[in-house]
Amino acid sequence: MSIDIQISNTAVSGISDASLFRLPQYHYFLTTLRDRGITKVSCSLIGQEMNCIPVQVRKDLQFTGVVGKPKTGYSVAELIHSIETFLGWNNTNQAFLAGAGNLGTALLGHERFTNLGLRIVAAFDSDPLKIGSSIHGKTVLPVECLAELAQRMSIQLGIITAPAEYAQSVADQMIRGGIRAIWNFAPLRLKLPPHIIIQNEDLYSSLSALSWKLARCFRTP
Amino acid sequence: MSIDIQISNTAVSGISDASLFRLPQYHYFLTTLRDRGITKVSCSLIGQEMNCIPVQVRKDLQFTGVVGKPKTGYSVAELIHSIETFLGWNNTNQAFLAGAGNLGTALLGHERFTNLGLRIVAAFDSDPLKIGSSIHGKTVLPVECLAELAQRMSIQLGIITAPAEYAQSVADQMIRGGIRAIWNFAPLRLKLPPHIIIQNEDLYSSLSALSWKLARCFRTP
DNA sequence: TAGATTGTTAATCGATTAACAATC
DNA sequence: TAGATTGTTAATCGATTAACAATC
Numbered sequence: 167m168s169i170d171i172q173i174s175n176t177a178v179s180g181i182s183d184a185s186l187f188r189l190p191q192y193h194y195f196l197t198t199l200r201d202r203g204i205t206k207v208s209c210s211l212i213g214q215e216m217n218c219i220p221v222q223v224r225k226d227l228q229f230t231g232v233v234g235k236p237k238t239g240y241s242v243a244e245l246i247h248s249i250e251t252f253l254g255w256n257n258t259n260q261a262f263l264a265g266a267g268n269l270g271t272a273l274l275g276h277e278r279f280t281n282l283g284l285r286i287v288a289a290f291d292s293d294p295l296k297i298g299s300s301i302h303g304k305t306v307l308p309v310e311c312l313a314e315l316a317q318r319m320s321i322q323l324g325i326i327t328a329p330a331e332y333a334q335s336v337a338d339q340m341i342r343g344g345i346r347a348i349w350n351f352a353p354l355r356l357k358l359p360p361h362i363i364i365q366n367e368d369l370y371s372s373l374s375a376l377s378w379k380l381a382r383c384f385r386t387p
Numbered sequence: 388m389s390i391d392i393q394i395s396n397t398a399v400s401g402i403s404d405a406s407l408f409r410l411p412q413y414h415y416f417l418t419t420l421r422d423r424g425i426t427k428v429s430c431s432l433i434g435q436e437m438n439c440i441p442v443q444v445r446k447d448l449q450f451t452g453v454v455g456k457p458k459t460g461y462s463v464a465e466l467i468h469s470i471e472t473f474l475g476w477n478n479t480n481q482a483f484l485a486g487a488g489n490l491g492t493a494l495l496g497h498e499r500f501t502n503l504g505l506r507i508v509a510a511f512d513s514d515p516l517k518i519g520s521s522i523h524g525k526t527v528l529p530v531e532c533l534a535e536l537a538q539r540m541s542i543q544l545g546i547i548t549a550p551a552e553y554a555q556s557v558a559d560q561m562i563r564g565g566i567r568a569i570w571n572f573a574p575l576r577l578k579l580p581p582h583i584i585i586q587n588e589d590l591y592s593s594l595s596a597l598s599w600k601l602a603r604c605f606r607t608p
Numbered sequence: 609t610a611g612a613t614t615g616t617t618a619a620t621c622g623a624t625t626a627a628c629a630a631t632c
Numbered sequence: 633t634a635g636a637t638t639g640t641t642a643a644t645c646g647a648t649t650a651a652c653a654a655t656c
Binding site for chain 1 (some may be wrong): 402405408409410411412415421436437438473474475476478480488489490492493494496498499500503504510540543544551561566568570575576578583584586588589590591592593594595596597598599600602604
């Protein structure tokens with residue numbers, strides 16, 4: 167197994183983003199199996215559920231270090247455990263969120279993220295009407311305090327749900343505060359130092375791609 | 388240019404999802420140029436902003452059919468227009484949203500999606516407390532009515548923000564209602580007939596990948 | 609044992625990148 | 633003209649898929 171030095175967007179140690187995205191989906195399916203009392207599973211069965219071929223499942227699972235038994239398959243419980251461990255769902259990450267609009271509010275209220283170890287500890291905004299209020303139990307603070315507080319609390323993860331116009335400035339402040347990873351919902355590419363880990367979640371692009379395909383499927387039947 | 392028949396996840400007519408995702412981001416940058424009064428732009432400049440190389444920008448832009456002038460570059464206004472036209476942002480898509488929780492509420496309130504032609508016309512939920520109420524001006528209806536109403540109103544696009552447990556059942560009802568494209572926020576792979584267009588927006592996987600990278604960057608410095 | 613399934617190595621495919629020709 | 637930039641064809645790279653060996 168090769169270990170790259172590069173930290174950003176792409177591979178950090180051989181595993182692709184695509185695999186990294188599939189693992190939680192396997193995990194979900196496995197929990198449904200567990201809940202139904204099923205203890206053993208084969209790659210073919212997982213693949214059937216995920217619309218992919220068995221060998222891809224096997225490759226993905228190998229990253230977690232789990233081993234199966236020929237003929238029997240994998241232990242569901244073991245698989246669930248090794249995916250969770252590999253993805254680090256037991257480690258807690260404290261995060262700051264910037265932009266307490268509709269989307270920011272939704273993320274603040276999304277308790278299920280705690281399953282993955284995410285704890286959003288505070289929200290930041292520039293709107294005086296929002297500052298001082300509390301959203302889903304988290305205080306909204308003025309965005310000017312973000313960098314200093316992040317540093318003081320050793321926050322590692324920042325979530326940007328601010329409008330595109332402010333996203334870069336927010337990102338800069340996060341970096342000043344020592345944040346190392348950014349989950350970016352603004353529909354642009356942020357300019358970041360190379361050591362910062364970035365995950366873009368561009369709903370615009372996603373929707374745009376979808377409606378393009380929808381339009382296209384009418385044009386070419 | 389080759390025209391594939393395949394409709395689902397991948398290529399429909401040669402353009403990749405990756406390119407389809409970059410185009411709206413180019414578009415955003417171009418509008419900032421326009422607002423600053425800049426009328427001409429080169430691929431190198433766009434690439435600089437997008438952290439990618441000029442030839443990739445050029446390839447992407449070619450899908451829109453736009454042509455540039457050697458030495459001068461592209462016209463900003465023309466580029467903006469051809470991206471919008473190519474992506475079909477002028478066509479309106481009426482959509483139903485299922486799952487009026489935090490995330491669903493956020494999407495219902497996200498006015499900027501109208502720039503891409505999206506009009507979410509109604510929300511559906513199974514919670515009697517929510518049914519009948521109005522969220523961001525859209526009525527919440529009982530999920531049992533989804534299929535019939537979708538058919539009656541010829542809705543083409545469905546948005547799933549329901550919990551994973553209900554996502555498949557909601558998807559099935561959407562398909563019964565004649566919906567042709569699904570924007571799925573539930574963290575699983577839906578089982579769909581092959582002609583249905585699906586765009587997964589899996590926040591779990593995304594966050595999980597991000598925190599994996601964050602953890603990994605400590606382990607291997 | 610036979611057959612199913614895992615694990616691994618090789619081939620394919622597609623996206624990105626490089627090289628180069630065309631043009632203003 | 634010279635130089636910058638577009639447009640296009642070829643090479644590279646990485647992910648997916650296929651082929652096959654190992655094992656229960």
